Structures are given as structure tokens and as C-alpha cells.
Amino acid sequence: MIEPLLVVDGISKSFSTRRGTISVIDEISLQVGTGEFVSVIGPSGSGKSTLFNILAEQLRPTSGSVRFLGSRQPKTPFSAYMPQKDLLMPWLTVEDNAALGLVLGGTRKREARDRVRQLLSTFRLEGREKAYPFELSGGMRQRVALMRTVVQQRPLLLLDEPFGALDYLTRTELQFWLSELSVEQGLTVVLITHDVPEALFLSDRVYVLSDRPARVQMVLEQPAPRPRDLSYLETEAFTHDERLLLAELTHGGLRQKATQ
Numbered sequence: 394m395i396e397p398l399l400v401v402d403g404i405s406k407s408f409s410t411r412r413g414t415i416s417v418i419d420e421i422s423l424q425v426g427t428g429e430f431v432s433v434i435g436p437s438g439s440g441k442s443t444l445f446n447i448l449a450e451q452l453r454p455t456s457g458s459v460r461f462l463g464s465r466q467p468k469t470p471f472s473a474y475m476p477q478k479d480l481l482m483p484w485l486t487v488e489d490n491a492a493l494g495l496v497l498g499g500t501r502k503r504e505a506r507d508r509v510r511q512l513l514s515t516f517r518l519e520g521r522e523k524a525y526p527f528e529l530s531g532g533m534r535q536r537v538a539l540m541r542t543v544v545q546q547r548p549l550l551l552l553d554e555p556f557g558a559l560d561y562l563t564r565t566e567l568q569f570w571l572s573e574l575s576v577e578q579g580l581t582v583v584l585i586t587h588d589v590p591e592a593l594f595l596s597d598r599v600y601v602l603s604d605r606p607a608r609v610q611m612v613l614e615q616p617a618p619r620p621r622d623l624s625y626l627e628t629e630a631f632t633h634d635e636r637l638l639l640a641e642l643t644h645g646g647l648r649q650k651a652t653q
């Protein structure tokens with residue numbers, strides 16, 4: 394039994410607006426164990442970012458509970474969050490951009506740079522530490538942004554569509570790399586994605602959300618050992634689950650819309 398790190402128990406979230414109260418999340422429960430890779434996939438506008446903001450302790454649920462069970466450093470958040478956009482500062486070098494999260498959290502610049510340098514080869518950025526963002530490819534920029542998140546050594550990583558804006562080949566290359574990295578570094582990850590193959594390829598478990606208000610519509614376990622390689626994409630388990638998920642997300646969504 395994998396030690397649970399995050400336990401989300403029946404959380405709901407609603408917002409008061411001028412047009413009344415809107416319910417965005419409805420009784421979502423999920424669990425993430427130490428070292429697990431979990432994906433959350435759902436239709437656009439279903440409430441994924443709201444869920445992430447709750448997991449990142451930026452928002453409180455209206456009801457239900459979120460428990461973080463791993464130990465955290467005093468006064469630091471439990472998770473490190475990588476948003477969709479890389480948010481690299483154009484005037485900072487690769488190493489200073491990667492160190493920024495640590496520096497903002499109070500680590501001295503020198504120590505932060507040292508920690509970043511130890512990760513440069515893992516993130517395939519050796520020799521590029523003095524480069525500026527405009528000198529980097531899209532894939533490199535995302536690796537810098539991910540390094541900024543990983544170097545903080547928080548118990549939980551929250552990745553919000555990290556490869557959504559990249560071209561197909563770069564995205565695929567980074568998915569393979571992230572699969573290896575997450576196992577090598579023992580990362581515990583929750584990933585938001587719209588990309589069905591990405592969710593299945595990377596994850597131990599995929600939570601499929603319904604249209605708003607988001608409920609857990611389906612949970613797909615992916616028991617094949619990680620990291621996976623190209624051959625996993627040809628397995629019967631993968632193609633079966635890919636079809637199932639696509640049907641759920643398209644037909645399920647359409648069915649719901651038709652009855653609303």
C-alpha cells in the first residue's frame with residue numbers, strides 16, 4: 394500500500410457572482426500517494442484550475458477537506474505549482490529564472506543557484522545556464538519552468554498543462570522525458586491536461602471530470618510500471634483506455650449538455 398500524501402475528501406466549491414451562486418466543484422474526492430503520478434482530465438471550463446487552486450492552498454473549498462500528510466518545511470506551501478505559461482523573466486538567465494522560486498521563498502541567491510546547477514544536466518540545460526529565455530526553444534523554456542518547480546523540493550508538484558502550447562514532436566519528447574524524470578526523482582505529481590494519450594502515458598491513475606460542476610466521472614488505474622516507452626502506446630491496455638476516455642469526454646460531455 395502506497396503511503397498517501399494528499400487526501401481530498403468530498404470537496405465542493407461555489408462562487409457568489411452578481412448572477413447568483415455558481416457551483417464549480419461538486420463533491421470531488423481523490424488520493425495521491427507518495428511517488429505517484431496522477432492526472433486530472435476534463436472538459437474546458439469544468440473546474441480543473443479551481444481544483445488546482447484549492448490543492449495549491451490558494452483557495453478554500455466551500456465544503457469538504459484537503460489533507461496534506463507529508464511533512465513540509467516550516468512556513469512553506471506543501472506544493473510547487475507550474476502554470477500553463479512558463480512565466481520566465483526575459484531579463485533573467487536560465488539559472489536565475491530556475492532559482493527564482495527558491496529566492497522568492499527566502500533562499501539565498503547563491504545557494505539557490507547551487508541547487509539549480511546540480512539539476513542542469515537532469516533538465517538537459519547544461520551549458521545553457523547563462524542563456525536568456527529569448528535564446529531558448531519552447532521545449533527548453535518549459536524545462537526551465539519545470540526546473541524552477543522541482544528545485545523547490547516541495548512534497549507535491551502541481552503541473553497545469555505544462556506542454557499544452559508546444560508542437561506535437563516537442564511535446565511527445567518532453568512527455569517521455571518527464572516520465573523518466575518523475576521516476577528517477579521520485580516526484581509526486583498531479584497533472585492537469587486536455588491530452589488523453591499524455592494522461593494515460595504518464596499516470597498511475599487518471600481522474601476524469603464531468604462538465605461543470607465538476608464531479609469525478611471516472612477513475613482509470615494505469616497499473617503498467619513507469620517509466621514507460623514508445624511500446625506502451627501500442628499495448629491493448631493503452632488503446633482500450635484511450636478509446637474509453639475519448640468516448641467519455643466527448644459523448645459524456647455532449648450527453649450532459651443535451652440534458653441541461
Ligand SMILES: Nc1ncnc2c1ncn2[C@@H]1O[C@H](COP(=O)(O)OP(=O)(O)OP(=O)(O)O)[C@@H](O)[C@H]1O
Pocket residue numbers: 408409410415417435436437438439440441442443444605
Ligand atoms: N473567482 C471566480 N468567480 C466566479 N466564477 C469563477 C471563479 N473562478 C472560476 N470561475 C468559474 O468556474 C468555472 C470553471 O473554471 P476553471 O478555470 O476552474 O475551469 P477549467 O476546467 O480550468 O477551464 P480550462 O480547461 O478552460 O482552463 C468557469 O465557468 C469559471 O468562469
